[in-house]
Amino acid sequence: AQTVTQSQPEMSVQEAETVTLSCTYDTSESDYYLFWYKQPPSRQMILVIRQEAYKQQNATENRFSVNFQKAAKSFSLKISDSQLGDAAMYFCAYKAGTASKLTFGTGTRLQVTL
């Protein structure tokens, strides 16, 4: 069974600084997708970024980028120029290519300080 591990329950970053959230996963599949979702205090899940396993190039979305290391089964999220609005729970998620459901990690709570 696929598993997703987020080893950092909480992280803190100063405004305008950069922070990296870690995620590792375990799978025997070769075709899969990885996602980072953000859940702010409103509890609305928001897609931050996604990565297709077949793509070697790391995905980027404005201030958000990933470091996808397929051999190491690692998928970290880098947030640059952190803003107060980035404070939230961040969940890493995995989806096998042929499956429909997501497997979520346990989440990392990110605090952004002045």
Add this chain to the structure above:
Amino acid sequence: GAVVSQHPSRVICKSGTSVKIECRSLDFQATTMFWYRQFPKQSLMLMATSNEGSKATYEQGVEKDKFLINHASLTLSTLTVTSAHPEDSSFYICSARDGSGGNIQYFGAGTRLSVL
């Protein structure tokens, strides 16, 4: 991005009553919808996968007679918590997968259920 509407956002009910939660994809057709439960400070736990026009697939340990799921159209899935009890109090979230081939799940804003 695509919008998923979930209603109601909050419901308080008496023990023994049934509660229905609706999940609608507003600007896309969702062949597959998902229902999650989230306990405080925990991750999302998948309860069931709902496919349009067919029976839902429930995860292990989820009572299908307790949590009735109906996916009657490509834009609407409902979750009915039958004979609710205080232990059913939780945050329920739905998501919808874009049927056009995308691999992204878009989430509703969630429903906080409190059973007295």
